[in-house]
Amino acid sequence: MLPVKKRRGRPPKSKNIANSSVAVNNANENIIENTSNNPVANDMLNLVATAVDKASKSTKRPKRSNSKKSIDQYFRTTPSFDILGNDEATSIPVSQSASNIPGVDTTHEIVTDDNENDEDFVIIEDYVDDDKDYIANEEEDVAMELEDNNDDTDYTNELGDDANYDDNDIQTEKKPKRKNASTKEKSTSAKRPYKKRTKKEIAPTPIPISTPDSTLEKKGRIIRALKDLSSARDKIERMYGLNRDKLLNLAKIKEGFETSLFDFPSSNIQKDSRFYVECIPPCAQEDITNVLINDDTKKTQYHEITDEIYRDLFHSRVEPVSVEIGDVSYDLQTDDLAQFPIFPIEPRTGFLYNIGGMVTDMVWLHQKIDNEQQYLAVSTSQYFDKPLDNHLRMFHGQSHVSTISIFRLNIKTLEFIKLYTVINPYGEAWNLKWHEGYNNPSNLGLLGFVCQDGSVKFLEIPNITDSMNTSNNNGNKNGKIIFCESPSISMSLPNTLITCFDFLSPTTIICGFKNGYIAEYDLRDPQIPSYYKQIHDSYIINIVAAYSEFEPLVVSTVSVDGYLYLFDPRSIFTTKTTVTRFRGSNTIPITYIPQLYTLLHSDGANSLKSVPPRTVFAVHPVSLMESTITSISGSRLHPLSLTSTADGMLIIDNITRRYLTTIKNTSSTHKSLRLWKWDYSSKQNKYRLDFNYTKYQLNVNDVSKIHLDPQGINICCVKWNETNIAGKFYAFANSAGILTVERLGEE
Numbered sequence: 001m002l003p004v005k006k007r008r009g010r011p012p013k014s015k016n017i018a019n020s021s022v023a024v025n026n027a028n029e030n031i032i033e034n035t036s037n038n039p040v041a042n043d044m045l046n047l048v049a050t051a052v053d054k055a056s057k058s059t060k061r062p063k064r065s066n067s068k069k070s071i072d073q074y075f076r077t078t079p080s081f082d083i084l085g086n087d088e089a090t091s092i093p094v095s096q097s098a099s100n101i102p103g104v105d106t107t108h109e110i111v112t113d114d115n116e117n118d119e120d121f122v123i124i125e126d127y128v129d130d131d132k133d134y135i136a137n138e139e140e141d142v143a144m145e146l147e148d149n150n151d152d153t154d155y156t157n158e159l160g161d162d163a164n165y166d167d168n169d170i171q172t173e174k175k176p177k178r179k180n181a182s183t184k185e186k187s188t189s190a191k192r193p194y195k196k197r198t199k200k201e202i203a204p205t206p207i208p209i210s211t212p213d214s215t216l217e218k219k220g221r222i223i224r225a226l227k228d229l230s231s232a233r234d235k236i237e238r239m240y241g242l243n244r245d246k247l248l249n250l251a252k253i254k255e256g257f258e259t260s261l262f263d264f265p266s267s268n269i270q271k272d273s274r275f276y277v278e279c280i281p282p283c284a285q286e287d288i289t290n291v292l293i294n295d296d297t298k299k300t301q302y303h304e305i306t307d308e309i310y311r312d313l314f315h316s317r318v319e320p321v322s323v324e325i326g327d328v329s330y331d332l333q334t335d336d337l338a339q340f341p342i343f344p345i346e347p348r349t350g351f352l353y354n355i356g357g358m359v360t361d362m363v364w365l366h367q368k369i370d371n372e373q374q375y376l377a378v379s380t381s382q383y384f385d386k387p388l389d390n391h392l393r394m395f396h397g398q399s400h401v402s403t404i405s406i407f408r409l410n411i412k413t414l415e416f417i418k419l420y421t422v423i424n425p426y427g428e429a430w431n432l433k434w435h436e437g438y439n440n441p442s443n444l445g446l447l448g449f450v451c452q453d454g455s456v457k458f459l460e461i462p463n464i465t466d467s468m469n470t471s472n473n474n475g476n477k478n479g480k481i482i483f484c485e486s487p488s489i490s491m492s493l494p495n496t497l498i499t500c501f502d503f504l505s506p507t508t509i510i511c512g513f514k515n516g517y518i519a520e521y522d523l524r525d526p527q528i529p530s531y532y533k534q535i536h537d538s539y540i541i542n543i544v545a546a547y548s549e550f551e552p553l554v555v556s557t558v559s560v561d562g563y564l565y566l567f568d569p570r571s572i573f574t575t576k577t578t579v580t581r582f583r584g585s586n587t588i589p590i591t592y593i594p595q596l597y598t599l600l601h602s603d604g605a606n607s608l609k610s611v612p613p614r615t616v617f618a619v620h621p622v623s624l625m626e627s628t629i630t631s632i633s634g635s636r637l638h639p640l641s642l643t644s645t646a647d648g649m650l651i652i653d654n655i656t657r658r659y660l661t662t663i664k665n666t667s668s669t670h671k672s673l674r675l676w677k678w679d680y681s682s683k684q685n686k687y688r689l690d691f692n693y694t695k696y697q698l699n700v701n702d703v704s705k706i707h708l709d710p711q712g713i714n715i716c717c718v719k720w721n722e723t724n725i726a727g728k729f730y731a732f733a734n735s736a737g738i739l740t741v742e743r744l745g746e747e
Contacts, residue, residue: 214242226618232661239615239659240597246550249277253595254660257639262652262673263745269637269727279594279636282547283503284366284436291507292438292446292523293460293488300460301485305423310481313401313423315382316356321736322686323352329686332738335477337416340742343691350742351414352689355405358384359733362719363432365445370725375419375444376407376741377461379429384737387711391428394586395514395539397497398427398452406444406461406479409741411726416741418479419464425484427452437506446488448509454497456511458489458523491526493519502545504553504569512540512557520569533572537561542590546613548597554613556599558588564601566613579616580609585628593634593641596659600641602629608643610655622653623672623696627709635720637727644715647707648678650732651696652744672696675742678713678734687712687736712736 214237221228229235240246256268256275268275293299305313320331328341334356340348357380365375380403383389391398406420431450435458438446444461451457462482492498497514504510508530510520516536519529536559546554558564562582568575582588585604592599598610606625612618627647634641639656651672658670677690718732728744 226620229618235618236660239612239618241550241614243550246548249595250660252277253639254656257654258656258660261654261657261671262640264638264640264728266728270724277595279547280549281436281503281594281636282505282545282553283433284506286437286506287439288437288506288523289439292435293440298488300488302422302462302482303485305481305483307478307481310421310423310478314357314403317354317384317737321354321738322684323689323738324686325352325689326691334737335418339414340691345692347746348691348742349414350740351416353416353739353741355380355733355737355739357382357403357737358735359717359737359739360402360428361430361432361449362717362731362733363434363447364719364721364723364726364729364731365434366436366722368439370723372411372725374409374411374721374723374726374729376409376731377432377434377447378405378407378733378739379403379424379432379449380405380737381428384735387735394499395497397454399425400427400452401425402428402452404429404432404447404449404459408464409726409729411729411743414741418477420461421478421481422459422461423481423483424451426455426457431500433501433503435503435506448489448501450498450500453492454514455490455492456498456501456509456521457487457491459484459487489523489526491521491529493529493532499540500543502543502555504545504555510543510545510555510569512543514539516540516559516561518543518555518557518572535559535565535567535572535576536563539586541586541588544590544592544599546592546597546599547594551597551614556590556592556613558590558601560586562604564590566616577616579611580619587628587630589629589632591632591634591641593639593655594636596639596655598655598659600632600634600655602632605629606645608632608641608651608653610658620658622655622658622670623651625649625651627707630714630716631718631732633718633720633730635722635727637720637722637724642718642720642730642732644718644732646714647709648676648680648713648715648734649674650676650715650718676732676740678715680710680713682710687734687738689740 219234223229223238226235229238236247236250240250252275256273257264260268267273270276271278316334318334320333320336323330323332323338325338326341326343330336330338330352332338332352332354334354336354338352340350340352355378360379360381362376362378365377367374381392382402383391391400402424404422404424405418406422408417408419409415429449429451433448435446435448440446440460442463444463446458447461448456448458491509491511493513496517498511499514501509501511504520507523508520509523510518511529512518512535515534516538517532517534518540519532521529535557539560540557541560542558544556546556552568552570554566555569556564556566556579562585564579564581566575566577566579567573580603582603583605588602588604590599590601593610596612597614598612600608600610600622602608606627606629608622608625608629610620610622622641623643625643625645626649627645629643630646631644632641633643639654639659641653641655643651643653645651652675653672654670661669672695674694674696677692677694679688679690680686681688712735714735715732716735719730721727721729721731729741730744731739731741733739
């Protein structure tokens with residue numbers, strides 16, 4: 001006898017059992033008719049009926065659930081099989097399947113399956129066995145399985161009333177003892193795998209939004225770098241805040257200058273223009289003419305000298321300088337001027353002027369009223385042939401003669417005349433600045449500068465209409481030659497040198513020193529500084545005050561050690577912030593564009609970068625040069641910058657197209673343009689000025705191409721004119737002493 005197979009799990013879903021039972025009964029009737037003459041089949045039917053009747057009358061039953069189960073729950077539709085060899089399969093209930101099998105070659109094994117609800121059902125499986133003796137053993141197994149079926153239903157009724165069986169014809173085995181079924185229902189769901197217990201996450205408490213219009217606060221993003229500000233709106237909000245007046249000024253600048261790549265209409269910088277944004281520097285916020293110099297003892301003392309004495313004190317260039325521009329060549333003597341020739345591409349308005357020495361710095365005079373006469377101050381050194389001359393040392397004080405020339409330019413006729421040549425006995429002069437709060441009608445203005453002897457001096461520059469005797473200078477290209485005996489204001493400290501300065505207010509300035517300290521001076525009492533504190537560890541190259549009517553004034557310093565710092569002068573050590581650090585250099589120019597509230601600086605090499613003081617981590621690469629950056633100029637009238645390099649190039653950039661756009665498309669919106677390029681031929685001993693425009697794509701990952709060039713082509717200084725009527729004029733000069741003045745674009 002084959003063992004009874006047990007299968008766990010739910011039986012497959014059966015169709016309507018009632019319908020299947022009717023079909024099976026009909027099939028059984030056909031089977032009985034076909035097997036009525038078969039004695040083996042008749043015997044099997046009698047045995048099965050007797051076993052079912054005995055099982056139904058048994059009184060010993062295990063404990064069961066209180067729920068009454070119908071007979072239909074003990075039937076199921078079996079897998080389709082063909083009993084009689086027909087094509088159509090017949091589903092047979094359990095109670096009738098065993099009684100209808102005899103007499104055929106295909107026998108069936110009855111297998112019980114205990115499902116999860118402890119309900120017994122059987123599955124009839126087919127197999128082929130030629131040994132008919134197996135049928136008797138199978139009958140005993142069927143009887144035992146049906147006896148274990150704990151159900152009170154009378155199975156004899158299901159077999160029909162015509163079946164009469166003898167109990168003595170069947171031999172049964174003793175049923176083994178089995179444990180009673182548990183009344184507890186088994187779980188119908190699969191057991192879950194073990195999961196590590198974790199702490200319940202508590203939802204963070206939402207931070208209240210202090211500014212309802214802020215999208216950054218609503219997003220709740222952490223901004224650590226410029227790349228986190230991919231949206232243009234988020235970038236502008238983080239850099240400039242949500243002040244409506246401030247954002248309105250930015251909108252004016254964006255609308256008026258963004259579409260102008262490298263030029264702009266002159267009407268945009270006039271006071272009646274809807275794009276005009278007025279930016280008043282700290283020194284011009286108050287008229288202090290009668291406060292700084294209120295008596296004759298504080299006036300600058302000059303005395304006139306002759307041209308012969310001047311040539312003995314200051315040695316200008318004697319030989320002419322050969323210059324080629326376009327197809328035209330010039331041999332310029334000292335103080336000679338040459339107009340631009342007619343260029344084949346488009347006309348350009350400007351001229352070349354031979355200063356006769358190396359230009360160390362220059363500055364345009366800002367005038368409050370529109371005047372066709374513009375004034376330019378240029379400081380000149382007589383040590384121009386040897387770049388390593390001991391007289392040009394920056395770490396040691398020097399007291400020798402240099403000059404500051406005052407020129408007058410007529411912007412209509414381009415007439416360029418030298419008015420004064422001021423002999424400066426305090427060494428080389430740089431960091432020239434006009435004090436715009438000084439408005440004395442008898443003087444052009446109050447000019448401040450840093451001297452090589454380690455001091456800051458302010459000189460009153462007399463007006464040409466003054467009663468000074470000029471008879472000996474009539475027809476002289478040097479103009480009036482005056483020697484400075486004593487300045488109006490002088491500031492210095494013993495055992496150290498002042499290296500740079502800027503205005504904090506109309507009456508105060510802040511100075512950087514050679515030893516890395518800074519000090520604040522009051523111009524009304526310049527003997528002792530208000531404070532003297534260390535910021536850097538070495539020579540401070542530049543110091544710039546970033547001003548705005550919407551933000552507190554911020555001071556930026558850069559040193560030879562490569563550090564760029566920002567701080568509020570009201571609380572230096574609590575607000576001091578490191579913007580960036582780059583390799584140390586003695587040429588790290590920095591300037592300020594007030595309309596965009598941004599600082600422009602170099603990295604000590606060939607990269608031009610900008611940073612807003614309000615967001616020091618947002619350092620924007622602007623352009624990449626082919627050589628070291630030597631000078632940068634910005635204007636308070638427009639957002640265009642000028643950058644000069646050591647290889648003689650002058651580059652213009654529109655910072656609006658770099659700042660007020662998203663960081664994703666800067667390569668397509670921002671480009672740089674080369675305006676001029678100086679070259680030098682050692683064989684011909686001639687300088688050549690290339691006037692062709694060249695466009696440069698922004699590329700921050702380019703390899704540095706710094707190389708050595710002749711020292712004469714180095715553009716050492718460039719400055720914008722910041723007067724409304726002449727805001728498109730700019731000037732730059734190279735180390736050979738050639739000054740170039742041009743009006744940008746057409747009239």
